[in-house]
Amino acid sequence: MNRYVLFLIASMLFVGSNVGIGKSIVATVPILLFALLRFVVAVVVLAPQYRLAKMRRVSRGEWINLFLQALFGTFLFTLLMLGGVQRTTAVAAGVITSTIPAVVALLAWVFLRExxxxxxxxxxxxxxxxxVVVTLARESGQSDASGASSLTGNLMVLGAVFCESTYVILSRRLTQTLSPLDICAYTHAFGLLLMAPFGIVSLIGFDFASVPAQTWLMIVWYALSASIFSFWLWMKGIRHVPGQLAGVFTAMLPVAAATYGIVVLGERPxxxxxxxxxCVVGGIAIASLRPRKTRPAAP
Structure with missing residues (x-):
């Protein structure tokens, strides 16, 4: 196993574990405040990318595309994902999130006629x-109220999946003219601008002393791993691993989310x-693995 394969695995482990980490954080920090802090940390780290000379070369059409990517892929995705994991289990959220490759293919079929x-x-x-199975299933001993909350959470996570998939579709055109890191930096800057009015309101009257130091560290880690580490590892690995094979490693996402949910949060699968x-992992394998080439029959 070469290091680039390990990069892809590590990237998906970060993304998957962040599903559970986000659930841990929103237990003590308001969603809007957490979302704001996530963007602040990311923009500070990505600050070297905001060079005016380079930004002036970005066309108006590209800025519009970047704004739409930020709206769907950072702003709405973050709110729906955090709101979803607050209401459902990390295991269920991880399974639903791992359907992103299939949803991307579905949207490309519907809107791009691919x-x-x-x-x-x-x-x-x-x-x-x-x-459908994970969304409609009810856990044993679950009340009607908690069951309705889980259903709402699952639907919110599914909404986040569609937002992220829309981001992927929109980013296809920009990757021909802008570097992936520039796209990441600019969309997070827009995300911060979109989130600021809501996040600043949540600051009023919030008791920061009530949040444990461990949670603050988790917020920093979440921001760095979601916006920087997982992104860099995936982009580094995908350059050296065939695209179809790389798709297989997205199956690590629900595994990481489930592991965090079971080990750290005490969830029962x-x-x-x-x-x-x-179903989801099987679908990823079917779509990603190349079929064996059959040798032509001897004459």
């Missing part, structure tokens, strides 16, 4: 089945979680 092959269609169907995870 007709998927049989394997991609199979992955989309399995992803839909997995999401159900049969529905197992079925949904099998």
């Amino acid at each position: 007709r998927p092959g049989a394997r991609a269609v199979s992955a989309i169907v399995l992803a839909v089945v997995g999401v 159900t049969l529905a979680h197992g079925i949904a995870l099998a």
Whole structure:
């Protein structure tokens, strides 16, 4: 196993564990405040990318595209994801989040008329089945109120998945003219501007002393791993690993989320979680692994 494969695995482990870490953070910090802090940390770290001479070369159309990416991929995604994990389990959220590749293929089919092959269609169907199973299932001993809350949370996470998939579709064109790191920096700057009015309101009257030091460290880690580390590792690894094979490693996302949920949060996975995870991971494998080439029969 070469180091670039390890980069891809580490990237997905960061993304998956962040699902659970986000749930831990919003237990003590308001979602809007946490979201604001996440963007502040990211923009500070990405500050070297904001060079006026370089930014002037970005066209008006590219800025509009960047704003739309920020609206869907950073602002709405963050709010829906954090609101979702606050209401549902990290295990369920991880399973739903891992359907992003299938949703990207679905959106490309609908809006870009990119007709998927049989394997991609199979992955989309399995992803839909997995999401339906985990969304409609009710955990044992769960009350009507908590069941409704989990359903709302799952739907919010699914909304976050569609937002992130929209971001991926929008970014395709920009990657031809802007570097991935520039796209990351500019979309986070827009994200901060969008989040600031809401986050600043949440600052009023908030007791910062009530938040444990460990939670503040988790906020910094979440911001760095979500915006910098996982992004850099994935972009570094994808250059040296075939795209189809790289897709397989997205299966590490729900595994990491489930592991955090079970080990750290004490969640109990159900049969529905197992079925949904099998569907999603199976779909990823079908879409990503190349079929074996059959040798032509001897004359």
